[in-house]
Amino acid sequence: GAVVSQHPSWVICKSGTSVKIECRSLDFQATTMFWYRQFPKQSLMLMATSNEGSKATYEQGVEKDKFLINHASLTLSTLTVTSAHPEDSSFYICSARDLQGGEPLHFGNGTRLTVT
Amino acid sequence: GDSVTQMEGPVTLSEEAFLTINCTYTATGYPSLFWYVQYPGEGLQLLLKATKADDKGSNKGFEATYRKETTSFHLEKGSVQVSDSAVYFCALVDSNYQLIWGAGTKLIIKP
Numbered sequence: 001g002a003v004v005s006q007h008p009s010w011v012i013c014k015s016g017t018s019v020k021i022e023c024r025s026l027d028f029q030a031t032t033m034f035w036y037r038q039f040p041k042q043s044l045m046l047m048a049t050s051n052e053g054s055k056a057t058y059e060q061g062v063e064k065d066k067f068l069i070n071h072a073s074l075t076l077s078t079l080t081v082t083s084a085h086p087e088d089s090s091f092y093i094c095s096a097r098d099l100q101g102g103e104p105l106h107f108g109n110g111t112r113l114t115v116t
Numbered sequence: 117g118d119s120v121t122q123m124e125g126p127v128t129l130s131e132e133a134f135l136t137i138n139c140t141y142t143a144t145g146y147p148s149l150f151w152y153v154q155y156p157g158e159g160l161q162l163l164l165k166a167t168k169a170d171d172k173g174s175n176k177g178f179e180a181t182y183r184k185e186t187t188s189f190h191l192e193k194g195s196v197q198v199s200d201s202a203v204y205f206c207a208l209v210d211s212n213y214q215l216i217w218g219a220g221t222k223l224i225i226k227p
Binding site: 034042043095110 | 152157158159160161162205214215217218219220
């Protein structure tokens with residue numbers, strides 16, 4: 001089945017540094033990728049929708065200058081957490097929608113970010 | 117707007133017990149419905165789905181039937197195992213193909 005690879009699976013960084021998370025669709029083309037954030041014991045919160053070749057659409061309350069999203073190709077989207085702070089520590093998950101159809105969405109395994 | 121409501125957890129059961137996790141939704145039209153599972157420390161996996169009324173999704177012994185009359189999509193399994201311990205999310209796809217999530221239900225299975 002369709003596979004989405006998310007890397008790294010976990011990362012620890014110091015406050016003030018930036019971290020890049022990659023999301024790749026391995027065996028299909030994804031025009032649209034979604035980035036979610038999950039707080040402990042809570043459901044997923046959609047951060048932004050990323051369309052290949054265009055600017056991402058951010059959900060209300062998500063700082064676009066802090067969470068930079070790039071969707072340069074049909075198989076790769078990246079999320080960069082800039083000038084990370086401890087409150088950015090969270091579980092980030094990407095998902096991709098197959099070019100062939102609107103559903104279901106395929107998910108990466110997530111990235112556990114810890115900012116010290 | 118569209119929404120999904122699922123039973124609060126955690127749900128704690130003994131091995132081989134019968135499982136039901138309730139999920140109801142509100143939506144315009146007839147959205148596709150999904151159950152996703154998140155094992156500890158991992159991302160999300162699609163467990164099953166149903167795309168129209170009376171459809172039954174099934175996978176790994178889990179089942180859920182799309183009930184339009186009660187706007188429900190309850191997850192069931194006849195005999196749970198310790199390995200089923202995870203968080204289960206009910207979701208629907210809205211008209212913009214965005215997933216609307218339930219809050220998640222943590223399932224704990226004791227041997």
